[in-house]
Amino acid sequence: MKNVAIIMGGYSSEYEISLLSGNVVYDNLDKSKYYPYKVHILKDKWVMVDDDENEYPINKHDFSVNNDGTIIKFDVVFNAIHGTPGEDGLIQAYFNLLGIPQTSCDYYQAALTFNKRDLLSVLKPYGVKTAISHYINLGDDINQAAILDKVGLPCFVKPNKSGSSFGISKVKTNDEFMPAIEKAFKEDSEILIESFLDGKEISVGVINYKEKVTVLPMTEIVSENEFFDYDAKYLGKSQEITPARISDKMTKKIADIAKRIYEVLKMEGFSRSEFIIVNNEPHLLELNTVPGLTTESILPQQARAGGITLPELFGNAIEQALKKQE
Structure with missing residues (x-):
């Protein structure tokens, strides 16, 4: 049985969504295989939180926790932090230094993809179209x-x-x-x-599933608002249609680009790319390396459409991180 620290929270405006994602991971991990622990990483404190909401400070020197006299060390970290420090490379570098495997991509890939300008600059020579x-x-x-x-x-x-x-x-x-x-x-x-790119917006999840780069069924986003903003994403003001209403030919075209981006960047773990189709050409908007993992979030929707349950999706991420460490 492996001790799994599910890190959630973060230092950005996204911390509340991250706490939701982390709790969904906690609720859906296979408890016969893993001992999950909720770890809140916030600006003012790093704490393990138990089911009764008691808090135990994390020792940042080795990422351990003293639980009433018992020192808990973690075999693997499940990263559910959106924004900084979970998605910009900082937390990845920290765990790399400590030698603790974690489920998201490496620190360089995280820093690169978090910087929209640098990401698009790196991908342009590969023929990836952008605004x-x-x-x-x-x-x-x-x-x-x-x-x-x-x-x-x-x-x-x-x-x-x-x-x-x-x-x-x-x-x-x-x-x-x-x-x-x-x-x-x-x-x-x-x-x-x-x-402004005027066209159909398509969200594409790409993951390493059972050691194979896998493109999940795509989602078409129809926002009631001017664009796919916070309210559309989290307050239900959008339709998310999975699988997307696009031709098999366009589906293959986008899948090939999304998979190539994942491989060119040497990505690991979860990723979700956003594309807009203009004149039959997919244009990349951005790439998320710690996408939302709530039950309503796009990547879990796509996994379900692809026949992957949440326990399988999250368990696979942990197994891939442990294998990489070996």
């Missing part, structure tokens, strides 16, 4: 006319490094541009401005 984009760092002079001439209206203004659509605006007029910039800078010191 027209412009980048701004905090403190840069902003030439609004030149930027909008390049990307056009409407456009999206988004933080370069954040998730769950925090800080994103769809800009339709010149007057909306600077307020959108200010909103994005509240989440990140780097901003990405992208042309």
Whole structure:
């Protein structure tokens, strides 16, 4: 029986969603194979939380916990932290130094994919199509006319490094541009401005399942809102249709691209890519390495459609992490 630390929370606006994801993992792990422990990693504390909500501080030197005189050490970490430090490479590097296997990709891949600008730059030479984009760092002079001439209206203004659509605006007029910039800078010191891609949005889960790179059934996202924002993602203001209503030919085309991205980047664990189909060509928006794992989240929906239960999905992630360590 392996001791599994399910880490959840994090330091970003996404911490509440992460706590939901972590609890779903806890509830669905096969208790005949694993001893799961809930570990909350928050700005002000790292604690193991038991079923009665008692908290036990984590020793950051070796990631152990003193549970009323018994020292618990963990064989493997299940990473359910969205945003920093779980999705940007920080926690991966920490566990790498401690020699504790964890379920998400390695620290370099996490840092790269978390930075939308750098990810798209790395993938462009491989023929992966993306929106027209412009980048701004905090403190840069902003030439609004030149930027909008390049990307056009409407456009999206988004933080370069954040998730769950925090800080994103769809800009339709010149007057909306600077307020959108200010909103994005509240989440990140780097901003990405992208042309609006008008087409069908498709979400693609790719995982390493039983040591084989597997593309899960795809999800078509139909948002009631202007775009797939926080409310659409988490408050039910969208339709998520799995499998997506696209042709077999388009399904294969997107699957090939998503699988190639996973392999080119040497990804491990879970990944979920977002594409928009424009003129019969899939354009990559972003790639998440710790996607939502609540029962309503897209990746679990896709796994179910592919005949994989949540205990199988989560157990497989742990087994793959342990095998990699060997």
